[in-house]
Amino acid sequence: MTNQEKAQQLLxxxxxxxxxxxxEQFTLASIRDRSAKLVILANDASDNTLKQFRDKTASYQISLDETFTKADLSAAIGMKRTVVAIKDAGFADKLKALLS
Structure with a gap:
């Protein structure tokens, strides 16, 4: 099992x-209130969405990962999504380790 598959299971x-x-809106809110520890953004999201979340996470100094596609991310969490935020620091650290 690859680290990406392990990361999908962990998600x-x-x-x-x-x-x-x-x-998108709930993730932006969690970035603004700093409850997000890691944001995972699909690498095949629209250019506008990519720019918006890259800028917002950089501004608030929150880690951003773009490893997954929309299909990978949706399969991992069981719902169609382009962006998600992990609120728990332990889970975020484990995911960062798997995806680095």
Missing amino acids: GLVRRAGQLTTG
Whole structure:
């Protein structure tokens, strides 16, 4: 099993644990209130979405990962999404380690 597959499984666990914020508006809100520890953005999102989240996470100094496609991200969490935020620092650190 590759690290990316392990990360996808971990994302599913994060969702079931209630530590995942999904959807663009909710993710932006979690960045603004600094509850997001890691933002995962699909690398095949629209140019506008990519720019918006790259700028926002850089501004608030929150880690951003663009490893997954929309299909990978959606399969991992069981719903169609382009961007998600992990709220738990432990889960975020583990995902960063798997994806680096």
